[in-house]
Amino acid sequence: MQHTILTGDRPTGPLHLGHYVGSLRNRIELQGKHRQFIMIADAQALTDNMGDLAKVRRNVLEVALDYLAVGLDPAKSTIFIQSQISELAELAFYYLNLVTVARLERNPTVKEEVRSRGFERDLPAGFLTYPVSQAADITAFRSTLVPVGTDQQPMIEQTNEIVRRLNTTTGQDVLVECAALIPEFGRLPGIDGQGKMSKSAGNAIALSASPDEIKAAVREMFTDPKHLYIDDPGQVEGNVVFTYLDAFDPDRATVEELKAHYRRGGLGDMAVKRRLEGVLQDLLAPIRARRAQYAKDPGEVLNMLAKGCDTAREVAAQTLHDVRRALGLTYFA
Ligand code: TRP
Numbered sequence: 001m002q003h004t005i006l007t008g009d010r011p012t013g014p015l016h017l018g019h020y021v022g023s024l025r026n027r028i029e030l031q032g033k034h035r036q037f038i039m040i041a042d043a044q045a046l047t048d049n050m051g052d053l054a055k056v057r058r059n060v061l062e063v064a065l066d067y068l069a070v071g072l073d074p075a076k077s078t079i080f081i082q083s084q085i086s087e088l089a090e091l092a093f094y095y096l097n098l099v100t101v102a103r104l105e106r107n108p109t110v111k112e113e114v115r116s117r118g119f120e121r122d123l124p125a126g127f128l129t130y131p132v133s134q135a136a137d138i139t140a141f142r143s144t145l146v147p148v149g150t151d152q153q154p155m156i157e158q159t160n161e162i163v164r165r166l167n168t169t170t171g172q173d174v175l176v177e178c179a180a181l182i183p184e185f186g187r188l189p190g191i192d193g194q195g196k197m198s199k200s201a202g203n204a205i206a207l208s209a210s211p212d213e214i215k216a217a218v219r220e221m222f223t224d225p226k227h228l229y230i231d232d233p234g235q236v237e238g239n240v241v242f243t244y245l246d247a248f249d250p251d252r253a254t255v256e257e258l259k260a261h262y263r264r265g266g267l268g269d270m271a272v273k274r275r276l277e278g279v280l281q282d283l284l285a286p287i288r289a290r291r292a293q294y295a296k297d298p299g300e301v302l303n304m305l306a307k308g309c310d311t312a313r314e315v316a317a318q319t320l321h322d323v324r325r326a327l328g329l330t331y332f333a
Contacts (some may be wrong), residue, residue, distance in 0.1 A: 005030060005181075006143040008039030008082065011059035012049060015066040016204040017280075018188045018197030021247050022149040024070050026183055027077070030147065036077040037141050037312060040064060040305075043083040044134070047127040048117055064301050066207050069291035080308035082137065087316035091136035091323060096129060098165040099158070104128050109154045135159040139175045140316040147181040151196075156180040170326040175319075185247050193222035193240045205280070207287055214284060218277040223269045230268040241272050249279045 007023060009015065015024070030036055040063050045056045060081060067079055082088060104110060110131060114123060126133075131154075138146055138159050146156055156178060163175040187196045190203025197204045205217045221241050227234035236242045236259045245255045258275065261267040294301055324330055 003030075003034040003145040004141055004143050005034050005036040005145045005147065006039065006138050006141045007037075007147050008041040008044075008137065009063055010041045010045040011056055011063045012045050013055075013059060013199040014062055014206040014208050015070075016197055016199065016206045017244075017248075018190075018204065019066075020070065020207060021185050021188045022183050023147050024067075024072070026147040026181060028071050030145075031073060031076040034145070037143070037315075038067065038072060038077050038079045039082050039137060039312075040080070041082045041137070043089070044130055047124060047130045047133075048113075048119075050124070061298060061301060064305055065291050065294050068294045068301070068304075069287045070207065071290075074304045074308065078308045078311045079305060080312040081305055084309045085140075085313050085316050087313065087320040088133070088136050088140055091140055091316075091320055092129075092133040094323060094327060095132045095135055095162050095166070098162050098169070099129075099132055101128070103158070103161075104131060107131055107154050107158060109151055112151075131155050131158045132162070135162045138178055139163060140319045141312070142176050142315075142319060143178050144176060145181050146178050147183070149187055150182055151187070153180050153182070166323070166326070172326045174322050174326045188247060189240055189243060191217050191221045191240060193238065207284065208291055209284060210288075211281060211285075214280050215277060218273050218280065221273065221276075223272075227262075227269065231265050233265040234262045234267070234269075236262055241269070241276050244276055245272070245279065248283055249275070 005027075007027060009019065009023075027036065027038065040060050042056055042060055045059075046053075049056050064079065068074075072079065105128070110128065114120060114127070117127075119127060134155050135158060138156075139162070146152075148156070160177045163177050166175055167173055189195065190197040190201055191205065192201075192203045194203065195201065199206075205214060209217070218241075221244075222239070223241055224235040224239050226232075242255075242259060242262070245258070249255050258267065258272060262272065
């Protein structure tokens, strides 16, 4: 079966290994087999970055470069910029009447994000309602599959509620429900082992990291704090270096041997880190090289994005037309 896929990222900083494991890897695998739309969610980024508009603007091109660098191919995936598709905003405006404020306040992802941003006292209405805008993004393309990290699962549920409610309210099958595609690996911890990798937590390795930055990040990486001497038995669970080997080392057998050796004792952190550093350098070197190539011609990247926007707009306009008609909001032949 062929799916239609929509995913996206907020352009608030360079993409990192967490994005790679959580979603980019799936997207590369899926492109060509399915119809894939990839959105740079600049409008959504405004919901919590109104104080730093320059950051959002600057990172649109950076995220596009990251996409191209990891191998997302504009010939196979439609890459576009959210704010340029005003149909998405109009859909969201109608969908807002299909959810309650209480339901949005109960959304676990929103709750957690409100807390982490200190929005308890002054919550922007746009932030509270961004799941509705996300439902507009997903349904505008009639997406059936949404590759997202585990933390975005409640967004998919909320989207499907809106879909069912619109279909029931209008008595027509206007919109289709979607399923989340959760990455096999789950979410990648930051290099400090404290929660997930994120730029704001300062525990990320960017896809565009230099060889020295990669080296330094691996050197700092959290291991087993109780593994003081090489001969001591060490713990693999919660040891970030091993978690990353699991996520990135293609040689599974060697990783299993290293784990057994570490648990037994006699294997030092430095040796394991050296292996991981090699794995990450090998993974990121071609990505960095491709990025540099595309970065030489930003005009070409913008052309690619403009074409993606045209394609995306055509599809979203059709859905908007259907939704308006179902709501009875068409008046002139
Ligand atoms: N919320 C996503 C992020 O923070 C970006 C996004 C916007 C998105 N709309 C979406 C993801 C629709 C999946 C589907 O990166």
